[in-house]
Amino acid sequence: MTAAAVTDRRTPHRLAGPAVVTAALLAGTAYTGVQDPTGSGVFPSCIFFAATGHWCPGCGGLRAVHSLLGGDLALALQYNVVVVLLIIPMGIAAIALWWYRAWRRKGTIPVPMWFAIGLPALLGVFWIVRNLPPFAPYLTV
Amino acid sequence: MTDIPPPPMPPQPGFAAGPSDSKNNLGTWALVLGILSIVCCGLFAGIPAIIVGNKSKEAAAQGLATNGNLGQVGFILGIIGSVLSVLGGVFYGIAAAAGAY
Numbered sequence: 001m002t003a004a005a006v007t008d009r010r011t012p013h014r015l016a017g018p019a020v021v022t023a024a025l026l027a028g029t030a031y032t033g034v035q036d037p038t039g040s041g042v043f044p045s046c047i048f049f050a051a052t053g054h055w056c057p058g059c060g061g062l063r064a065v066h067s068l069l070g071g072d073l074a075l076a077l078q079y080n081v082v083v084v085l086l087i088i089p090m091g092i093a094a095i096a097l098w099w100y101r102a103w104r105r106k107g108t109i110p111v112p113m114w115f116a117i118g119l120p121a122l123l124g125v126f127w128i129v130r131n132l133p134p135f136a137p138y139l140t141v
Numbered sequence: 142m143t144d145i146p147p148p149p150m151p152p153q154p155g156f157a158a159g160p161s162d163s164k165n166n167l168g169t170w171a172l173v174l175g176i177l178s179i180v181c182c183g184l185f186a187g188i189p190a191i192i193v194g195n196k197s198k199e200a201a202a203q204g205l206a207t208n209g210n211l212g213q214v215g216f217i218l219g220i221i222g223s224v225l226s227v228l229g230g231v232f233y234g235i236a237a238a239a240g241a242y
Contacts, residue, residue, distance in 0.1 A: 047183055051229035051236070058180035087180065108166040116172050116214045123179055 014105065018098045025095070033069035037062040054131045055140050057082060057123040063141070078141050082126050160204040167197035168208035171215025178219050183226025190219025 035041025048056040060079035067076035068084065076084050097109055130139035171194035178187035197212025206212070 046181075047226055047233065048229045051233040056180075061181065083180075107162065108169050110165075111169055111172055111208070111211055113210060113214075116211055120176060120179060120214070120218055123176070 014102050015099070018095060018102055022095055022099075025091075029065060029069070032062055032065045035066075037066055055127075055136075057127045057130075060141060061087070075141070078138065081139060082123070086122075160201075160207050162207045164197070164200035164206040165208050167193055167200055168206060168211035168215065171197050171212045171219070173215075175215035175218025175222065178222025178226075182222075183229070184223050187219040187221075187223030187226065190215045191223065194219060 031041070032043075035043070037043045043062055046056050046059050048054070049059055058080070061083040064076040064079035064084050065088070067073075067079060068088075073084075094109065101107065101109060126139075129135050171190055174186045174190035174193060178184070178190050194212045194214075194216025197206060198209050198216065200206035201209025201212065
């Protein structure tokens with residue numbers, strides 16, 4: 001047995017991270033598609049909504065995924081427009097990039113600072129706006 | 142000639158001239174966990190974000206990462222998400238105990 005083979009047994013394969021995360025997300029997505037967050041199935045509910053009665057930036061995300069998988073884009077957008085238009089596409093892009101960079105041994109995905117500040121700031125704005133009475137009918141269900 | 146141990150060096154001699162980015166993944170993970178703590182998972186992503194963010198800042202201080210400020214952002218987001226979910230839980234507990242639900 002070579003030294004490289006011994007090292008391989010001790011450290012996880014470089015594709016193990018993206019593989020595990022992809023598998024977990026696919027399983028969760030399939031479950032959310034088959035079960036209905038508004039009816040059957042066991043889904044986590046939002047503790048912020050339970051406590052305050054206001055929507056958090058992620059509220060409606062699981063229902064939006066369920067609607068998307070059922071082909072109802074309009075309903076999905078109303079459940080959570082930010083999750084549908086931003087979080088899901090970015091998540092898919094980030095995981096694809098993670099696979100690519102892990103495969104090519106290019107190291108961690110570099111995240112620019114404007115993005116690290118801007119995305120949470122956008123989520124904060126969405127948090128407030130979707131709870132304002134004039135906008136709530138369009139940004140929540 | 143006495144056997145004096147050499148001073149601690151960065152583990153990658155090839156990059157001794159500048160800071161290494163071998164632990165930059167900590168900063169990226171801290172940010173991902175911090176955002177998750179805001180969007181969905183509160184405490185359950187927030188506390189890992191605080192821990193990983195701290196490790197990222199330590200790694201940056203030791204010259205093993207170049208994105209310690211990313212770890213700092215994840216650290217702060219983790220605190221915000223955790224505090225809000227704890228406050229929410231306490232509020233919910235009080236309301237439940239008072240029979241509001």
